[in-house]
Every structure is written in C-alpha cells, then in structure tokens.
Amino acid sequence: MLGHLVGRRAFCLAVFAFLFVIPFGANQYFLFVANLMILFIILSLGLNLLIGFAGQLAFANASMYGIGAYGTGLLMKHFALPYWFSAPAGTLIAMSVGTLLALPALRLSGIYLALTTLAFAQFTLWLMMHWTPVTFGAGGFVPPPIDFGSLPVSGGQAIYFISWVVCVLLFFVAKHTMESPIGRAFVAIRDREIAAQSLGIDLLKYKALAFAMSGFFAGAAGALYAGVLGFVGPESFDLLQMVMHKAAVVLGGMGSIAGSVIGGVLIVVLQEGVKEIAFPIEIVFGGLLLLFMLFQPTGVVVLLKRWLPGWQEPLHYAPRRVRRAATQPAPAAAQAGED
Amino acid sequence: MEMFSYLLATGITTGALYALVALGIVVVYKATGVVNFAHGEMFMLGGFMAFTFHVMFGWPYLASLVLAVIGAFVLGIVVDRVAFRPLMQRQSLVSVLLAMVGLSFVLKGVARWLWGGKGDFLTFPPLVSPEPILFGGIMIMSQQLVVVGAAVAVMLVFVLFFRLTRAGRFMQATADNPKAAKLVGLRTDRVYMYTFAVGAAVAGAAAVLMAPLTMLYPDIGFALFIKAFAAAVLGGLTSITGAIVGGLLIGIIEQLSAGYIDTGLQEVAAFIVIMVVMVFLPTGLFGQRAGRRV
Numbered sequence: 218m219l220g221h222l223v224g225r226r227a228f229c230l231a232v233f234a235f236l237f238v239i240p241f242g243a244n245q246y247f248l249f250v251a252n253l254m255i256l257f258i259i260l261s262l263g264l265n266l267l268i269g270f271a272g273q274l275a276f277a278n279a280s281m282y283g284i285g286a287y288g289t290g291l292l293m294k295h296f297a298l299p300y301w302f303s304a305p306a307g308t309l310i311a312m313s314v315g316t317l318l319a320l321p322a323l324r325l326s327g328i329y330l331a332l333t334t335l336a337f338a339q340f341t342l343w344l345m346m347h348w349t350p351v352t353f354g355a356g357g358f359v360p361p362p363i364d365f366g367s368l369p370v371s372g373g374q375a376i377y378f379i380s381w382v383v384c385v386l387l388f389f390v391a392k393h394t395m396e397s398p399i400g401r402a403f404v405a406i407r408d409r410e411i412a413a414q415s416l417g418i419d420l421l422k423y424k425a426l427a428f429a430m431s432g433f434f435a436g437a438a439g440a441l442y443a444g445v446l447g448f449v450g451p452e453s454f455d456l457l458q459m460v461m462h463k464a465a466v467v468l469g470g471m472g473s474i475a476g477s478v479i480g481g482v483l484i485v486v487l488q489e490g491v492k493e494i495a496f497p498i499e500i501v502f503g504g505l506l507l508l509f510m511l512f513q514p515t516g517v518v519v520l521l522k523r524w525l526p527g528w529q530e531p532l533h534y535a536p537r538r539v540r541r542a543a544t545q546p547a548p549a550a551a552q553a554g555e556d
Numbered sequence: 557m558e559m560f561s562y563l564l565a566t567g568i569t570t571g572a573l574y575a576l577v578a579l580g581i582v583v584v585y586k587a588t589g590v591v592n593f594a595h596g597e598m599f600m601l602g603g604f605m606a607f608t609f610h611v612m613f614g615w616p617y618l619a620s621l622v623l624a625v626i627g628a629f630v631l632g633i634v635v636d637r638v639a640f641r642p643l644m645q646r647q648s649l650v651s652v653l654l655a656m657v658g659l660s661f662v663l664k665g666v667a668r669w670l671w672g673g674k675g676d677f678l679t680f681p682p683l684v685s686p687e688p689i690l691f692g693g694i695m696i697m698s699q700q701l702v703v704v705g706a707a708v709a710v711m712l713v714f715v716l717f718f719r720l721t722r723a724g725r726f727m728q729a730t731a732d733n734p735k736a737a738k739l740v741g742l743r744t745d746r747v748y749m750y751t752f753a754v755g756a757a758v759a760g761a762a763a764v765l766m767a768p769l770t771m772l773y774p775d776i777g778f779a780l781f782i783k784a785f786a787a788a789v790l791g792g793l794t795s796i797t798g799a800i801v802g803g804l805l806i807g808i809i810e811q812l813s814a815g816y817i818d819t820g821l822q823e824v825a826a827f828i829v830i831m832v833v834m835v836f837l838p839t840g841l842f843g844q845r846a847g848r849r850v
C-alpha cells in the first residue's frame with residue numbers, strides 16, 4: 218500500500234528536501250558530496266534532454282561543463298569580476314559553444330555526430346591544458362574566493378544553497394519544457410528525423426534548442442563547480458567525466474526527468490563508494506554503462522515503474538528496433554550524405 | 557630540406573601505422589554500420605600483450621607479434637559478442653555506441669589494473685640498431701624502414717585476404733548487401749563477428765609494430781583511435797584505399813604542423829582534421845556519395 222504513495226513527484230520532492238536539509242547537519246565532506254550530487258543532477262538533466270529526449274548522441278557534455286567552469290573561473294581571475302556576474306557569464310559562454318555544436322548536428326547524425334563532438338571535446342581539453350597564458354595549463358588554477366556579500370550564510374554553505382536553488386529551478390525548466398510541445402518535438406526528432414520534419418518541425422530550431430539547453434545546464438553546473446571546489450583544472454573534464462555523465466543518464470533512465478535525478482545521485486554515491494574501496498573507477502562506470510545497455514537499457518525508472526504501483530512513468534524512451542545494418546543495402550555514408 | 561625529409565619520413569612511418577588501425581575501423585564500419593569505439597583498446601591491449609611476451613617473458617619478437625595478433629583477434633570476438641551482437645538486434649545505434657564506450661573503458665581500466673598505474677609508461681626495446689642510414693643526403697632511421705616495410709606487408713596480407721579468401725569474400729558480400737548475403741545462405745552474424753576480429757587483429761599488429769618506436773600506456777588506445785578515425789573519415793570511412801591514404805596524410809600533417817608551426821599541434825591535428833572534414837567534406841576523399849534513405 219505504501220507503494221501507491223511513492224510516485225515520481227513524491228520521490229523528487231523527497232530528494233530535494235533531503236538535499237536542502239543536509240547543510241544543517243553534515244560535516245564538510247558530506248556537504249561537498251551532496252553538492253556534487255546537485256551538480257550531477259543538473260548535468261544529467263541537461264544531457265538527458267539532448268540524448269534521451271532529442272536523441273542526439275553528443276560527447277561534448279563534459280567539455281561544456283568544463284567551459285562553464287573555466288569561463289567562470291577565468292573571468293574572476295583575469296578580470297577580477299564578482300562571482301554573481303562571472304557564473305552566469307560562464308554559463309552563457311558554455312551555452313553559446315553548445316549551440317554552435319548544433320550546426321554540425323544538422324548535417325551529421327549517429328556515429329558521425331558522436332565522433333565529431335568527441336573530437337571537439339578532446340580539442341577543448343587540449344586547449345585547457347596547453348593554452349597556458351589564458352588557462353594556466355595542465356595544473357589548473359585557483360579562482361579568487363567568492364564574496365557572498367550580505368547573504369546570511371557563507372562559504373561552502375552559501376554555494377551549496379545557490380546550487381540547490383539553481384538545481385530546483387533547472388529541474389522545473391527541464392520538466393515543463395519536456396511536457397510542452399517543445400519536448401514532444403524533441404521526441405519526434407529522436408524517433409524519426411524525417412517524419413518529424415514532414416510534420417512541420419523545424420529541425421534547425423529544435424536541434425539548436427536541444428544543444429543550447431544542454432549546454433546551458435552543463436555550463437551552469439560548471440560555473441557552480443568552480444565555486445564549490447574553488448579550483449579549476451582540466452582533469453575534471455576529461456573522457457572519464459564524459460562517461461560518468463553518460464552513465465548517470467543511462468542508469469537513471471533515458472528520457473525520464475525523474476530518472477536524471479536518480480542517476481545524478483546514484484553516480485555520486487558510486488563514485489565516492491568506489492574511492493573508498495580504491496577500485497578502478499573506469500571499470501565501474503564503463504561496466505555500469507555496458508551492463509545497463511545490455512540488461513536494463515531503460516534505466517532504473519522502469520524497474521521502479523514495475524515495482525511501485527504509484528510510479529507512473531511517462532516513458533519517453535522506447536527503444537525501437539533499429540534499422541539494422543542487415544536491412545540496409547549499403548550502410549555506407551548514408552548518415553553523412555548531403556540531403 | 558633535411559628537416560623536411562626527416563619530418564616526412566617520421567610522418568610516413570606513423571602514418572602507415574595509423575592506416576593499419578584505420579583499416580580495422582573501415583572494415584567494421586562497412587560491414588556493420590557501426591564504428592567500433594573499443595578499437596583503440598584492441599590496439600592498446602595488443603601492444604600490452606606483446607610487451608608481456610617479449611619483454612616480460614623474453615620470447616622472440618616475431619612470436620610475440622603472432623601471439624598479440626591472435627590475442628587481439630579474440631578480443632575482437634569479445635567486442636562483437638558482448639557489445640554488438642546482443643544490442644544490434646533489439647536496440648538502437650545509440651545503445652550500441654554507448655555499450656561500446658562502456659566496454660572500452662572497462663578494457664582500459666583492466667589494462668591499467670594489470671599493467672600499471674596512470675603514470676606508467678612501458679618501454680619496448682628497439683627492433684634494430686637505432687643507427688640512421690643515409691640515402692643521398694636524406695637521413696632515414698633503419699627502424700622506420702622496418703616498420704614501414706612491415707606495415708606494407710600487413711596491408712598487403714589484409715587486402716589479399718579480402719580479395720582472395722572465402723572468408724574475405726563473405727565479408728565483402730555482407731558489407732555490400734547484408735540481406736542478399738543472408739538469402740544466399742551466409743551466416744551474417746558470424747561474418748560480423750569475424751569482421752570485428754580481423755579489424756582488431758590488424759590493430760594488434762599495428763600496436764606491436766609501433767611499440768618499439770614509442771611507449772605503451774593505457775590511454776594510448778584512445779589517442780590512436782581518434783587518429784585512426786581521423787584517417788578513416790579523411791578517406792571517406794568506407795574505402796580501404798581511403799583509409800591507407802588518409803592514414804599517411806594524417807601522419808604527415810601531424811609531423812609537418814608540429815615541425816613548422818607548433819609542436820603542440822601534433823596532438824590536436826587529428827581532432828582538427830575530424831572537425832573540418834566532417835563539417836565541410838563529410839564523404840571524405842574516397843567515400844561514395846549516398847543519398848539519405850527515408
């Protein structure tokens with residue numbers, strides 16, 4: 218009977234309420250971990266919009282995260298701008314770069330898009346490591362401390378509450394956009410691009426919107442990360458980070474907003490747990506990604522849907538039978554061909 | 557001039573190895589429509605296996621080469637069995653790619669766990685004496701000659717395998733028209749499996765050839781994968797010739813841009829080539845133009 222009470226709304230409410238009360242009782246370490254959870258919820262929400270809803274397999278999420286963090290930190294460091302200005306500016310920089318990635322996405326899909334964005338992500342990482350006069354190179358840098366002015370809290374707690382507020386806002390933005398015609402346009406593009414186009418969905422507009430939104434989410438998480446950690450370095454935005462974001466989305470459930478909340482929290486718990494027992498982290502996240510794709514491709518939310526009668530998941534991700542290679546006369550450059 | 561010829565020779569040597577890795581990507585892509593994201597890990601593990609046999613056990617180089625190639629062949633089968641076959645039948649391309657990314661990280665993690673930590677670089681002894689040879693004023697490392705010769709031999713074997721053997725023709729038939737291949741009785745699933753395996757074996761051979769020139773580390777797989785992918789897209793992603801020409805071009809571009817513009821460019825040249833080719837010339841130099849199927 219209890220199962221009927223546990224729905225998505227109740228669950229998300231509980232997670233956010235729990236995250237809200239953490240700073241009142243937790244020590245520094247748990248505060249940091251909880252803050253990471255908040256950031257990962259934002260990140261997996263943003264990536265889910267792109268992969269789970271709009272179906273664009275892009276690998277540049279970790280670099281958007283990095284651009285947000287670097288943008289914020291560098292504006293503070295080079296121009297001595299305050300955090301309240303640098304963080305939104307860094308977020309917007311990440312969003313603009315993310316939107317630019319939509320341009321190749323118009324002509325490329327599938328593997329081509331995946332590898333182009335992967336090349337872009339590696340290029341960004343290289344810039345962070347080698348453009349020393351601007352980015353301070355591989356060692357990273359420490360942005361000046363944040364001045365919280367007249368806020369009633371300070372230090373770690375202040376940035377924690379800011380992250381919490383941003384996360385809740387972005388959660389509602391993601392939820393409501395995905396329930397609106399925009400979200401349905403995303404899903405239509407994911408399921409079949411050409412059918413969507415023939416229904417009058419403007420591919421340029423919606424793909425650009427998907428990339429912009431996901432860039433904004435990742436950038437916001439990055440801007441907060443710069444404040445949370447007080448240090449910005451390239452190794453936080455490498456391939457492993459990319460795999461962690463992917464794993465968060467897949468674990469939670471592709472195309473599910475509640476799933477992103479679950480995925481974000483789970484990934485951070487796992488990361489800290491794995492650090493504790495010193496097991497190779499690559500094997501854990503790579504293995505999770507692989508196992509979930511093989512055995513539970515719809516993520517944890519579908520299990521919850523099965524077990525909890527109150528959990529009504531409007532499943533936006535229905536894995537469909539693909540046009541298998543075997544049914545294509547020449548898989549060749551089909552996806553890359555110019556229309 | 558001397559610098560140019562030196563850079564060119566180095567570029568051709570590394571380029572020939574990129575071409576070998578790119579061959580595997582192209583063959584797998586042609587047959588299955590999927591890029592093997594774990595292909596770089598096939599290369600890396602091939603090199604690590606050769607290191608184990610040659611350096612740790614002290615077995616002769618050629619024996620290690622053969623064993624590493626066999627090992628990589630088996631790994632290719634593993635990729636097919638684990639990440640490709642179960643997913644391709646019921647899932648989308650996104651799932652296959654994500655599963656392969658996951659698998660590649662697992663393999664990388666296993667290599668790091670078995671052979672050493674993040675900062676460890678394994679060194680391989682040189683094959684021949686490092687003395688340079690002079691060809692009418694042009695200095696060439698004998699090592700490079702050996703590597704290029706071996707790479708050309710592997711390519712020849714590979715091409716002949718495709719042209720002449722039954723298995724090679726099965727693969728060609730399946731790549732050309734999977735449905736028809738199935739209709740005439742080819743077990744396409746098995747053909748896919750061997751395609752993955754052959755691609756991985758060639759990558760393994762490339763790794764053993766490259767090992768004496770460079771150092772081995774767990775992240776080398778991804779670096780090589782990206783470079784070979786750049787070579788493959790430059791060549792059009794569906795053409796064997798394209799992969800070879802693309803590989804050589806990438807090797808030369810890397811060396812020249814590093815030598816004349818900035819050394820840092822050696823690392824990013826491949827990323828820039830991928831982005832430029834994808835945006836401006838998606839069919840590459842040798843790729844066939846195909847309309848989009850609706």
